[in-house]
Amino acid sequence: KKDTILLGIETSCDETAVAIVKNGREILANVVASQIDSHKRFGGVVPEIASRHHVEQITYVLEEALQQSNTVWEAIDGIAVTEGPGLVGALLVGVNAAKALAFAKQKPLIGVHHIAGHIYANRLEKEFEFPLLALIVSGGHTELVLMKSHGAYELIGETRDDAAGEAYDKVARMLQLPYPGGPQIDRLAELGEEAIDFPRAWLEQNSYDFSFSGLKSSVINTIHNAKQRGKELRKEDIAASFQASVIDVLTTKTVRAAKEFDVKQVIIAGGVAANRGLRSALEAEFAKTSIPLLIPPLNLCTDNAAMIAAAGTIAFEQGRRSGLELNARPSLLL
Ligand code: KG4
Numbered sequence: 001k002k003d004t005i006l007l008g009i010e011t012s013c014d015e016t017a018v019a020i021v022k023n024g025r026e027i028l029a030n031v032v033a034s035q036i037d038s039h040k041r042f043g044g045v046v047p048e049i050a051s052r053h054h055v056e057q058i059t060y061v062l063e064e065a066l067q068q069s070n071t072v073w074e075a076i077d078g079i080a081v082t083e084g085p086g087l088v089g090a091l092l093v094g095v096n097a098a099k100a101l102a103f104a105k106q107k108p109l110i111g112v113h114h115i116a117g118h119i120y121a122n123r124l125e126k127e128f129e130f131p132l133l134a135l136i137v138s139g140g141h142t143e144l145v146l147m148k149s150h151g152a153y154e155l156i157g158e159t160r161d162d163a164a165g166e167a168y169d170k171v172a173r174m175l176q177l178p179y180p181g182g183p184q185i186d187r188l189a190e191l192g193e194e195a196i197d198f199p200r201a202w203l204e205q206n207s208y209d210f211s212f213s214g215l216k217s218s219v220i221n222t223i224h225n226a227k228q229r230g231k232e233l234r235k236e237d238i239a240a241s242f243q244a245s246v247i248d249v250l251t252t253k254t255v256r257a258a259k260e261f262d263v264k265q266v267i268i269a270g271g272v273a274a275n276r277g278l279r280s281a282l283e284a285e286f287a288k289t290s291i292p293l294l295i296p297p298l299n300l301c302t303d304n305a306a307m308i309a310a311a312g313t314i315a316f317e318q319g320r321r322s323g324l325e326l327n328a329r330p331s332l333l334l
């Protein structure tokens with residue numbers, strides 16, 4: 001059987017990324033240009049700045065990916081691009097680059113869901129076994145997805161308010177830590193103690209949904225009340241206590257779902273999957289079960305295009321194609 005080589009493009013948020021992947025499993029090139037430094041001084045991603053950076057970067061990132069992989073256009077079987085969800089102006093840059101290339105080079109075009117990409121980042125490490133449970137935790141998403149076969153996604157739980165990464169970034173901002181706050185809190189949490197008993201949002205019994213806005217409010221109130229009493233809480237302890245609450249809920253629900261659906265594999269994905277506390281808590285809990293847990297390396301947890309090419313390969317092999325009318329879809333559902 002002939003190899004399938006796909007070029008992937010990802011521009012949904014603040015990383016301009018192009019990758020080339022063989023058979024959905026082997027990375028030939030994975031180039032990511034991060035814009036974090038440009039957004040830092042605003043304390044978050046500024047959509048208009050993101051779009052402009054993507055426009056400036058995309059052709060260089062593409063050239064570099066082609067060079068790094070030593071790939072000629074004749075060898076590329078198709079172009080996969082994130083069509084959504086994400087920032088509309090940012091998505092449009094990737095979608096239009098992909099359409100222009102597909103038209104000019106006469107290649108099939110495949111629109112990919114960003115979260116499908118995060119899930120398939122794991123397949124770059126290990127072959128999937130179904131049924132599979134995916135915990136997706138990023139700046140925009142907190143979801144538990146059950147997969148019974150390739151490309152089939154069943155949403156069994158999701159956040160009702162803030163995403164986990166969003167909660168990390170907001171709490172970090174209260175602690176006056178630079179953007180993005182997740183890695184900062186992760187680092188501080190290791191130095192702190194679980195001194196404050198923050199609430200855990202379990203929601204209804206049996207629910208696999210999440211909620212982080214109550215926890216966020218509780219952190220604000222705790223900091224505020226301490227200040228009024230002239231007491232300064234240690235940032236390290238706030239970080240450790242906040243992180244403990246997030247990890248407790250994420251880990252408990254993931255283990256419960258994995259057992260209920262009797263899955264053969266559990267994978268984690270998204271930027272918050274880089275969290276050291278979450279990784280070790282999940283490892284410890286799943287070690288007590290017979291269910292294998294897959295944790296992708298850090299560079300595949302955060303946004304990249306290899307994951308888009310990997311997810312695109314499955315769609316490509318299943319015969320899914322997008323037309324040149326493909327558009328950015330900021331609220332695309334999985
Ligand atoms: O997947 P991602 O790169 O972009 C989205 O699709 O959202 O995730 C970014 C999110 C940010 O909220 C960031 O603070 C969080 O992932 N993040 C972390 C860590 N590294 C990144 N959160 C907690 N601990 C980390 N080590």
Ligand code: ZN
Nearest residue numbers: 138270271303
């Ligand atoms: Zn992402």
